[in-house]
Amino acid sequence: MLRFLLSLILVTAAVAQCTESYGTQRGEFTTWSSFHVGGNGHMFGFAEDRSLTLTGIRYGWKIGEWDRWSGMTLRYTPEIIPVAYLRDKVLVSNGQPTVIDQFDPTIPTRKQWVYGGGANPVGLQLNFRKGKRIQPLWDVEGGFLYFRRPVLAANGSQFQFTIASGPGAQIFFTPRTALIIGYHYHHLSNANISNRNPGTDTNQLYFSFSLFR
Secondary structure: OOHHHHHHHOOOOOOOOHHEOOOOOOOOEEEEEEEEEEEEOOOOOOOOOOOEEEEEEEEEEEEEEEOOOOOEEEEEEEEEEEEEEEEEEOOOOOOOOOHHHOOOOOOOEEEEEEEEEEEEEEEEEEEEEEEOOEEEEEEEHHHHHHHEEEOOOOOOEEEEEEEEEEEEEEEEEEEEEEEEEEEEEEEEEOOOOOOOOEEEEEEEEEEEEEEOO
């Protein structure tokens, strides 16, 4: 009898684990960081040899879910970015940001980190395999960053618009805690609000930790 009860408990626990749903709660609080990998892209931006490191927080709301394609969940995910560091390129002679060395490599330049911050008021994250422990996803976000000085070009601006998108995977430790590993193609430019707008594209690898409620 004891052996039967133990077997029943183990089977019940196994079934409960298999049927447990992950990340089905409405709210999701997330902290995340991203950093540049590889070279710069040229889909939208022109400035080369730049890198960007970001840290932010967000609170996402579930705004839709569907059962098709193994189940999908759509969340609205606005973000605040208190830490942004752009590794810019400046002239040795006067410390002004520049892209002129891309035309004349003999002009001496050096790297300089510039601090900024901002927000992404626009954000959407679409998860596949709703309720499963591992959920592939695709997200897109848009917003702005404001730096301590003009960046990318001498006649550029401190204010820069941003847009980023890419795939990832959300891996759940428990039904309410999860890690995301993902990639973003990230574009930064001022949309011609100043005399110069070279823009820059970076390949971002990001990690995040989420608590669902």
